Every structure is written in C-alpha cells, then in structure tokens.
Amino acid sequence: MKLLEERIKKDGQVRPGEILKVDSFLNHQMDIAFIGELGKEFKRLFADRPVNKIVTIEASGIGIACIAAQYFDNCPVVFAKKTKSLNLDGGQYTAKVHSYTKGITYDVILSKKFLGPEDRVLIIDDFLANGCAVKGLIEIIEAAGATLEGVGIVIEKGFQKGGKELRESGVNLHSLAIVDEMTDDSLTFRDEE
Amino acid sequence: MKLLEERIKKDGQVRPGEILKVDSFLNHQMDIAFIGELGKEFKRLFADRPVNKIVTIEASGIGIACIAAQYFDNCPVVFAKKTKSLNLDGGQYTAKVHSYTKGITYDVILSKKFLGPEDRVLIIDDFLANGCAVKGLIEIIEAAGATLEGVGIVIEKGFQKGGKELRESGVNLHSLAIVDEMTDDSLTFRDEE
Numbered sequence: 001m002k003l004l005e006e007r008i009k010k011d012g013q014v015r016p017g018e019i020l021k022v023d024s025f026l027n028h029q030m031d032i033a034f035i036g037e038l039g040k041e042f043k044r045l046f047a048d049r050p051v052n053k054i055v056t057i058e059a060s061g062i063g064i065a066c067i068a069a070q071y072f073d074n075c076p077v078v079f080a081k082k083t084k085s086l087n088l089d090g091g092q093y094t095a096k097v098h099s100y101t102k103g104i105t106y107d108v109i110l111s112k113k114f115l116g117p118e119d120r121v122l123i124i125d126d127f128l129a130n131g132c133a134v135k136g137l138i139e140i141i142e143a144a145g146a147t148l149e150g151v152g153i154v155i156e157k158g159f160q161k162g163g164k165e166l167r168e169s170g171v172n173l174h175s176l177a178i179v180d181e182m183t184d185d186s187l188t189f190r191d192e193e
Numbered sequence: 194m195k196l197l198e199e200r201i202k203k204d205g206q207v208r209p210g211e212i213l214k215v216d217s218f219l220n221h222q223m224d225i226a227f228i229g230e231l232g233k234e235f236k237r238l239f240a241d242r243p244v245n246k247i248v249t250i251e252a253s254g255i256g257i258a259c260i261a262a263q264y265f266d267n268c269p270v271v272f273a274k275k276t277k278s279l280n281l282d283g284g285q286y287t288a289k290v291h292s293y294t295k296g297i298t299y300d301v302i303l304s305k306k307f308l309g310p311e312d313r314v315l316i317i318d319d320f321l322a323n324g325c326a327v328k329g330l331i332e333i334i335e336a337a338g339a340t341l342e343g344v345g346i347v348i349e350k351g352f353q354k355g356g357k358e359l360r361e362s363g364v365n366l367h368s369l370a371i372v373d374e375m376t377d378d379s380l381t382f383r384d385e386e
Contacts (some may be wrong), residue, residue, distance in 0.1 A: 028274070029307040032259060033267040058252035063259035063270065066225060070260075074226040077256065081221070114222040 001041050001176040005189050007034065008155065014182055018157065019101070026154065027060035027126050032067070038176060039068035042124065042152045045174040049149040051075060051122040055115070055141065057097075057108060057133050058082055061125040064154060068124055080110045080137060093143045095136035100129070108136045117145035128153040128175060131162025138171070148172075155179065158190050194234050194369040198382050200227065201348065207375050211350065212294070219347065220253035220319050225260070231369060232261035235317065235345045238367040242342040244268060244315040248308070248334065250290075250301060250326050251275055254318040257347060261317055273303045273330060286336050288329035293322070301329045305337070312339035321346040321368060324355025331364070341365075348372065351383050 013021040025031040051072050056065035057080045065077045082097075083106065092109040099106065115121075123137050134151055141148050149172065156163045156175035159182070166173045178190035206214040218224040244265050249258035250273045258270045275290075276299065285302040292299065308314075316330050327344055334341050342365065349356045349368035352375070359366045374381035 023304065024306065028271065028304055030259060030262075030270040030272070032262040032270060035259070036263075036267070059255060059272070059274070062252060062255045063272075066223060066228070066256035066259050067263075069223075069225040070229075074229070077223040077225060078221065079223070079252070079256075081252070111216065111221055113217065 001038075001192070003034075003037060004154070004177045008177060008179075009187055012187070014184055014187070017101075018159075018182060020155065020157070020179065020182060020187075022155065026064075030063050035064055035067045038064065038154060039071045041176055042068045042122075042174075043071035046072075046122055046150050046152065046172075049122070049172070050120050051149050053078060053115070053119045053121050053146075054124055055080065055110070055121050055137055056124050057137060060127075064126055065124040068152070072122070076114075078110060078114045080108045080140065082106045082108055093140040095139040097132050097136040098130075099132070108133070108140070110140050112144070115141065115144040115146050119144070119146035120149045121146050122149050123151045124153075125151075126154045128156040128162045128166075128173075129160040131160075131166055134162065134166060150174065152176075157182075194231075194385070196227075196230055197347070197370045201370060201372075202380055205380070207377055207380070210294075211352075211375060213348065213350070213372065213375060213380075215348065219257075223256050228257055228260045231257065231347060232264045234369055235261045235315075235367075236264035239265075239315055239343050239345065239365075242315070242365070243313050244342050246271060246308070246312045246339075247315050247317055248273065248303070248330055249317050250330060253320075257319055258317040261345070265315070269307075271303060271307045273301045273333065275299045275301055286333040288332040290325050290329040291323075292325070301326070301333070303333050308334065308337040308339050310338035312337070313342050314339050315342050316344045317346075318344075319347045321349040321355045321359075321366075322353040324353075324359055327355065327359065343367065345369075350375075 153175040156178045158178040158180040181188035346368040349371045351371040351373040371383035
C-alpha cells in the first residue's frame with residue numbers, strides 16, 4: 001500500500017535490533033484518519049471473505065481493529081489479553097506466545113463466550129515478525145472451532161520468518177507493507193501483490 | 194445515557210468485589226456500532242471544548258478512544274503504556290498508578306514527543322472507580338504543559354471516590370453512566386445531568 005510505505009519512509013525510525021518505530025502514527029500516537037485508510041484497504045483485500053468477527057491482541061492491535069471493523073459491517077472485535085499470571089477458570093482459551101523483543105513468554109487468553117464455531121474470523125495486528133502472536137491467535141481460533149478467513153497485518157518484517165511460515169501453511173495473509181530490508185538510512189519494501 | 198444504562202442492565206454482570214463485567218460489549222468483545230454511539234455522545238458532551246488530542250491508557254481504553262476520535266475531527270489518539278519495568282530514557286512522561294483490582298502499582302509512560310503545550314486534551318477511558326488511572330494521566334498532561342479540556346468515562350462507579358474527587362478539583366468530567374449502587378440483582382444509576 002503506497003500510502004503506508006510513504007508514511008513509514010517519512011515518519012518511521014530504524015533502531016538497533018531491527019526495530020522499526022512507527023509510534024508517531026500507528027502504535028503510541030495514532031493517526032485516526034490514516035488508520036481509517038488502512039481499514040478500507042483491509043476491506044478491499046478481504047472483500048471476498050464472509051468475516052463476522054475481528055480478533056486481535058492487546059494493546060496496539062486494538063485501535064486498528066476497531067477502526068477496521070467499521071468497514072466490515074461493524075462486526076464485533078475481540079481482543080485477546082496478555083497475562084503473565086495464569087489465572088484460568090476453564091472459561092478461557094489460552095495460548096503461549098513468546099515475545100522476542102521483550103524476551104518473555106506470556107499467556108494469551110480469550111473468553112470462550114466470545115468465540116465459537118459460528119465465527120468467521122479475520123485476525124488484525126499492527127506488526128508481524130516471527131509470527132508468534134498470530135500463531136497463538138490461530139491456535140485459539142482452532143480450539144474454538146471457528147473459521148480463520150484471513151490475517152491482516154499493517155507492517156510485516158519480511159526478513160523474519162513469520163510471514164513465510166504462515167503463507168506456506170496456507171493462511172490467507174495480507175500485509176499492507178512488507179519491509180524486506182532495513183538499514184539506518186534505507187527501507188526496501190516488497191512489491192505489492 | 195439511556196442506551197448505555199439499558200445495555201449494562203441487559204448484558205452487564207455483577208461479580209463479588211464490586212466488579213461489573215461488561216466484557217461482552219465494551220472491554221473484551223467490543224460492539225463497534227454501539228461504541229460509535231458512545232463516541233457521538235462524548236462529542237455532544239464536549240462540543241464546546243477545542244479538543245485536538247485524545248489521551249487514554251492501554252488496553253481497554255484504546256478502541257473506545259479511537260472510535261470516539263472520529264467525532265472529534267479525527268484528532269490523534271495517544272495511549273499511555275503500562276509498564277512494570279522502569280526503563281526510562283528521559284524521553285517519557287511518567288506517573289505511578291495503583292490498581293486496586295489487581296493490587297499492583299505500575300508506571301504509566303507517554304512519550305514526550307506526543308504531548309506538549311499546544312495540546313488540548315480529552316481523556317477517555319472505559320471505567321472510573323478510584324480514579325488512579327485518570328489522575329496519573331492528568332499528572333502527565335500537566336507535566337507536558339498541555340491543557341486538560343475534559344475527562345470522558347463510559348462507566349463510573351459512583352460509590353467509589355474517583356468521580357467525586359475529580360469533580361471537586363474542578364475537572365470537567367462526564368460519565369456516560371454512573372452506577373450508584375450495585376447488588377447481585379439490581380443496578381441503580383444516577384440521574385443524568
């Protein structure tokens with residue numbers, strides 16, 4: 001998505017450890033009109049899928065998912081919660097997710113009340129790198145007997161393995177921008193599909 | 194707001210420890226069209242204020258703030274982040290917030306890049322009880338030299354002290370629903386302003 005690539009080039013900052021900071025418009029301060037454009041693009045990419053629920057993960061996925069849901073007939077958004085303290089009461093689906101950037105493994109939980117076999121799910125998140133968060137959400141969707149219609153990512157780090165693995169396993173993944181190479185003074189994006 | 198009070202009566206669940214669960218439509222699964230109505234009501238209540246930024250706190254405030262921002266000329270949303278590990282680099286405003294429900298004190302951080310004297314801020318959050326989170330955000334807004342235009346809360350627990358203290362200190366606080374009494378089988382709402 002050209003609009004996004006241009007914005008990343010303009011406002012993104014590359015930091016040591018292959019970190020791409022986009023906190024001025026996406027995941028700390030949020031440019032609401034711009035995120036509306038991302039939402040419209042997700043709808044264009046997944047227009048052929050009968051999505052009736054959007055699933056994301058706290059915290060930075062939530063706002064993007066909520067804005068995007070407006071373009072999917074205002075379907076409900078369910079956000080999985082991260083927790084380090086496992087207080088399960090049997091009423092929750094759970095998956096383990098390892099964060100490479102933070103060096104910790106946490107449990108991701110989602111109430112069984114809000115996901116079931118009738119749900120046709122689009123996962124939305126801000127970043128895809130190793131894919132651990134998305135794989136955790138897919139585990140939960142499978143445990144619920146729901147149907148995964150697709151995965152929509154704002155920025156994929158194409159030089160990490162998550163996107164490749166998900167596509168190879170048959171997941172209908174679309175990333176609005178894929179960064180294939182990243183240095184202090186240049187960003188190379190993959191050509192659009 | 195009648196629509197909200199009716200929804201809380203229909204779908205809210207009272208749990209021991211004065212907990213009101215509204216996770217089926219507000220803070221785990223999110224009813225996007227309904228939250229749009231909340232956003233419109235925030236705009237009606239704060240229409241006389243020149244809001245140019247919405248500040249909230251992760252995680253459950255984010256989606257509500259993003260939807261609401263669309264009714265405030267798509268102003269940017271900045272969400273403060275909760276962290277237990279204090280890794281400050283001098284580039285962040287910080288405040289300590291105590292969570293009574295979780296029994297922990299955490300640091301709330303917000304990058305200095307995204308809040309300054311030119312900002313006229315509306316704080317939005319899902320719940321107000323003791324008011325610790327809102328007071329933490331106000332501290333940050335004051336440290337930034339920004340102007341606090343108001344605080345918009347979806348559900349206030351009127352039997353806890355946060356709302357009273359904030360109003361007494363002159364804060365322009367509007368809560369869309371104020372629960373004054375809560376038992377297993379009844380909810381009493383304060384009359385609307």
